[in-house]
Amino acid sequence: MKQQDIAADEQLEIELLLEAIHRKYGYDFRQYSQAHTRRRLEHRLHLENMGKFSEMIPRVIYEEEFFTQILLDLSINTTEMFRDPWFYKRIREVVIPHLRTYPFLKIWHAGCSAGQEVYSMCILLEEEGLKGRCQVYATDFNDRILAKAKDGIYPMDLVREYSSNYLKAGGTGSLSEYYVAEYNNVVMKRFLKEQVLFSSHNLATDGVFGEMHMICCRNVLIYFNRDLQNRVMELFYDSLCPGGFLCLGTKESMKFSSVADNFEVVCGKEKIFRKKRRR
Incomplete structure (x- = not known):
């Protein structure tokens, strides 16, 4: 044959x-x-x-x-805390000033995997004084991975790299302020989870998460074919409030999406986009 x-x-x-x-x-x-x-x-x-x-x-x-x-x-489970530190630095410098103008914020981490990027964002929001008026939704289709995200337990041997990323991302203190060491692991402190709702959601089949001020879905779409990428882009567009921010991974693009013209580029290298307001 x-x-x-x-x-x-x-x-x-x-x-x-x-x-x-x-x-x-x-x-x-x-x-x-x-x-x-x-x-x-x-x-x-x-x-x-x-x-x-x-x-x-x-x-x-x-x-x-x-x-x-x-x-x-x-499942897509490759992630780390403050992955691509320069992305989080731009969130601090460019996106946070806009988010400050809202009395209450809703942020969606779609395809959150084991939760490292969710906790990274929560730390950033804490340091920028926004966490207390923010609801974070962390979703994934895999319930086992979602349970790991909710537990927030990570190997100690990764912490040195996480700490380096945190400082490069503009961290204002020490990453050790946000976890407790237990044997060979670290456990993220409980207060980081207080405004986080971990729930099941499948980007391939499930519907809109409405009126979000920011959606983070980084390095997930690269595993989808073109049709599914477009479906998810439309889902994100429908889930964002006017002026809301969409954050994608470094190798991902909005270029071929049916909703591309409805977004403006905020930071090209960092793949941060903003939903246009209707005139």
Whole structure:
């Protein structure tokens, strides 16, 4: 059999597996990037000593624990505190002055993963005196990852890098003020979570989060295909109040979105956009 025929058959098996996941459990990965999906499923294939993607289908249907593992495999969980420090520095310098003009703020972290970027934003809001009048929504489709975000427990060996990022992002104190050390981990302090609501939301299938003043969804859209990226962009547009800010990842673009003309660029390098006000 030709190599291209083998690749086409394997892609068909992957599509059938994703269809089974969607029909059985309601999670929709059918419009995720083919390269990302294949890479993560190949990893599971080797760990389970399976020969074909199609062998996963009955296990996904009949073994809920195996499905849960596949869900973790397909989740996007690469993040860190104050990732891209220069992004947070620009939030402080450019976005915060606008947010100060509102009596109450609503901020949505979409695809929050294990929560490091949520806590980063909460620390920034605390230091800028805005946290007390802010409601933060942290969402992800994976309940296990969401539980980790809510716990706010991270390995101690990552703290040095987190602390360096914090200072480069314009931190006004020490990151150690915001966590408690426990054995080989750090636990984010309870007060950081007081205005945070952790809840399940699937960008591929769920609806609008209304009237947000800022939405952060960084380094998630790169794992979606063009159609799903556009759907999510429209969702963000509908979820933002006029003049609200949208923050994307460094490799993400609004260029091909159907709502691109409804946003203005605030910081090009940092991928910070603002929803235009109607005239």
